[in-house]
Amino acid sequence: MEYNIHKEKLIIPDYGRHIHAFIKHAKEIKDKKERQKFCEGLILLLENIHYEGKATDENKQNLWNHVNIMSGFDLDIEFPYQVETKTENEKKPDTIKYSNKRKKFRHFGKNIGLIIEKIKESKDPKIQEYLTKLAVNYLKRSSQQWNKNPMDFATLKNQFEHMSNGELKFPENLNTNK
Secondary structure, three states: OHHHHOOOOOOHHHHHHHHHHHHHHHOOOOOHHHHHHHHHHHHHHHHHHHOHHHHHHHHHHHHHHHHHHHHHOOOOOOOOOOOOOOHHOOOOOOOOOOOOOOOOOOHHHHHHHHHHHHHOOOOOOOHHHHHHHHHHHHHHHHHHHOOOOOOOHHHHHHHHOOOOOOHHHHHHHHOOOO
């Protein structure tokens, strides 16, 4: 008995061994017209299997592209759609650049830093004080949510002033017991 693990690895396993065998057979057909006709029939079969007769142009293009990939990019037929070349298929996506700067007080999240920057941009002292109170209350609620013991007033004041790089002063008349 021969197990699948001992057989050749499938390029796109979703289509199964029979479809791969059909494509391998298509590559062996000598007459180009016969090969073209065989591949068009194969695409019709794949449409019925995967799209249940509701294939759009985009889906058909994907099927032709997959047939090209499964053939190893050497199937000599006229593709009705633009298909990927081997180099396009092997091209890796661009790497995502992540910020390397360490965030202060990561336990409060990224948004509190953005809020503090907006508070610093405000020129009106009354608005700045109001927004500062909102930010400090947010810090307190966030601390209560994630810690068993709520943060004391002095620690809250130190962390807020440190997050604002000393540019914002903690309001003295702030009641943090609410």
